[in-house]
Amino acid sequence: MPDVILDNKVFYNPVDFALKKIGGTWKMPVLWRLRIKTMRYSEIQEHIKHISQKMLTQTLKQLEADGFIDKKIFAEVPPRTEYSLTEKGRKAIEVIDYLRNYGLNLMLEAGINYQEMVEQEKRKKI
Amino acid sequence: MPDVILDNKVFYNPVDFALKKIGGTWKMPVLWRLRIKTMRYSEIQEHIKHISQKMLTQTLKQLEADGFIDKKIFAEVPPRTEYSLTEKGRKAIEVIDYLRNYGLNLMLEAGINYQEMVEQEKRKKI
DNA sequence: TCCGCTACGAACTTTTTGGTGTGTAAACTG
């Protein structure tokens, strides 16, 4: 299997390539929120707990550069930007959904009922 | 979305969980070779160029601990061990195959014909 | 006029991941 070099990065295989694009800790979580609706920066930040500003900014920038999301800047004060999925981004959602289901199965095998945990979180807030 | 802690590790979401199990640079390449047949340590090493002994050993150990592969040790000298997929490992192959196809599509969009490159590599060796 | 608001940028530190280089058991070979 040959190595592929693009943008000064080495890719060992197609999976590696895919995960350099949508992998890492934050890209999928961000894409996943945007699957429902367009969101502004601060809105995404509220939805994804733990994410730091730096990571969110970096993630959004890369996803935009790679064509997964669109960015709309409103020339207002205080500033406002809105992010939405592109067609490419919507395709990525299918992959994330697939991986998510696999992950849920693995978690069940390990005795973790994730979806039940999500339900409990919701009830706490009410 | 709640955090899950297992084996002293924090998982933010199901995808994260799945990729902690079969992600990283080498786990999928190793599983992918084993999809065809049982292989011994040195055989895997020859198939996956670039992989170091440490990484191969570590990868195999984790995959075994997580139940993706079986290890058979032959009490011989020099030592011989054989690795094969478990049922869980075979399920992972489906996921890898899915991700692989997605990666191939992304590469095509980026103007890289990976499969053609693989063909060329083969011809070189003949 | 001073403050707050939003969406960042830059510098720095920590954590995680991967790589290198060396050592070892133990039987067989010449």
Add this chain to the structure above:
DNA sequence: CAGTTTACACACCAAAAAGTTCGTAGCGGA
């Protein structure tokens, strides 16, 4: 009886990824 072979372990090192802290533009409101 020294050399070879295989599948590792261990100690150390480099690079990549992520996290923390601080700073900033510029308008509207008190």
